Amino acid sequence: MLSLSQHRSLRLLLTGTLCVLFAAPALPCSRVVYLGPAGAVVTGRTMDWTQSMETNLWAFPAGLKRNGNAGSQSLQWQSKYGSLVATCYDSITADGINEKGLTANLLYLSSSIYPQPNPDRPSLSIAAWAQYVLDNYATVAEAVDVLKQEPFQIVSLTMPGGHAGTGHLSISDATGDSAVFEYLDGKLVIHHGKQFTVMTNDPPYDQQLALNGYWKEIGGGVMLPGTERPADRFVRASFYLGEAPQTADETQQIATMFSIIRNVSVPFGAEHPGQPNVAATLWRTVADQQRLTYYFEMTDTPNVFWVELKKLDLSPGQPIRMLPVEAAAVRAGEVSQHFEPAKQFTFMPGGDK
Numbered sequence: 001m002l003s004l005s006q007h008r009s010l011r012l013l014l015t016g017t018l019c020v021l022f023a024a025p026a027l028p029c030s031r032v033v034y035l036g037p038a039g040a041v042v043t044g045r046t047m048d049w050t051q052s053m054e055t056n057l058w059a060f061p062a063g064l065k066r067n068g069n070a071g072s073q074s075l076q077w078q079s080k081y082g083s084l085v086a087t088c089y090d091s092i093t094a095d096g097i098n099e100k101g102l103t104a105n106l107l108y109l110s111s112s113i114y115p116q117p118n119p120d121r122p123s124l125s126i127a128a129w130a131q132y133v134l135d136n137y138a139t140v141a142e143a144v145d146v147l148k149q150e151p152f153q154i155v156s157l158t159m160p161g162g163h164a165g166t167g168h169l170s171i172s173d174a175t176g177d178s179a180v181f182e183y184l185d186g187k188l189v190i191h192h193g194k195q196f197t198v199m200t201n202d203p204p205y206d207q208q209l210a211l212n213g214y215w216k217e218i219g220g221g222v223m224l225p226g227t228e229r230p231a232d233r234f235v236r237a238s239f240y241l242g243e244a245p246q247t248a249d250e251t252q253q254i255a256t257m258f259s260i261i262r263n264v265s266v267p268f269g270a271e272h273p274g275q276p277n278v279a280a281t282l283w284r285t286v287a288d289q290q291r292l293t294y295y296f297e298m299t300d301t302p303n304v305f306w307v308e309l310k311k312l313d314l315s316p317g318q319p320i321r322m323l324p325v326e327a328a329a330v331r332a333g334e335v336s337q338h339f340e341p342a343k344q345f346t347f348m349p350g351g352d353k
Contacts (some may be wrong), residue, residue, distance in 0.1 A: 033197040053088040063316030070123035079135035082314020091348040093131035100138035101174030101289035104130035112166035125350030140177040155350035200230035303332035311336040
């Protein structure tokens with residue numbers, strides 16, 4: 001039971017959250033991780049935005065040379081693992097899975113405050129943050145062990161349309177481990193553990209957890225918050241994830257995840273004056289991290305299509321390939337054979353680039 005003082009604190013938190021959400025230029029997305037029988041791990045997410053993000057899917061082999069595109073001290077690396085990713089404007093890795101089953105999901109967080117830029121430190125555009133993780137790590141624990149030492153500095157950017165490019169990153173692996181990375185007040189905050197299965201946008205993650213605890217206490221089975229605001233989506237996703245059937249059936253696992261992330265999607269026309277943190281869902285992904293299958297759904301088309309990573313040769317020396325999505329015909333079924341050779345894109349620049 002929450003004490004009277006805790007209730008009062010949460011009421012203040014709720015009020016403060018509303019003020020942040022209605023004042024901030026954040027735009028929403030949601031991410032959920034399902035842990036099922038026999039080690040099943042399925043991660044789903046929505047991408048919500050106010051305009052087309054010109055999304056395509058890219059298949060990157062291992063062994064690629066990368067540049068973080070964040071000024072004179074841009075971080076450079078060579079990819080250790082191949083990956084399949086969904087991009088925005090063919091210059092931001094927003095979502096994806098690598099050949100080891102590690103997923104990365106980049107979500108908007110307007111309250112992010114990054115450290116003051118240090119000209120002597122390696123820098124990484126936030127556009128490349130998710131890709132860097134997919135390129136270099138096989139597990140969440142491995143990524144956390146390195147990234148908590150802050151071997152580089154994240155540099156924000158300006159998105160098309162003038163929105164500030166700030167965000168937080170969630171990752172999960174084939175064991176079901178998860179982590180959330182945020183920069184708050186200039187410091188890196190990491191939440192690491194299998195319990196961190198849901199993430200939306202503002203407020204910062206520790207406040208999302210507190211709000212979710214409040215709704216659990218008052219009885220989520222009786223009443224759930226129903227708006228499109230990030231805090232409400234977090235509560236609904238958490239509740240329905242807890243209600244999800246524990247099934248070993250692959251089809252049911254994927255269907256279960258889609259049912260949850262569709263529930264927390266934002267319908268077309270839901271944008272309202274004074275609520276800049278609400279935008280329609282443009283697409284959804286579901287990653288089966290044991291079977292290495294990546295499902296994709298555009299919300300303005302009637303079908304789901306998917307890619308089996310084992311049908312993509314992601315070994316070093318193989319070509320980069322791209323699957324047109326938004327500008328392509330409606331797709332359905334397994335589509336690995338439709339990827340086309342492509343040149344490596346440049347990440348959207350951050351910092352003084």
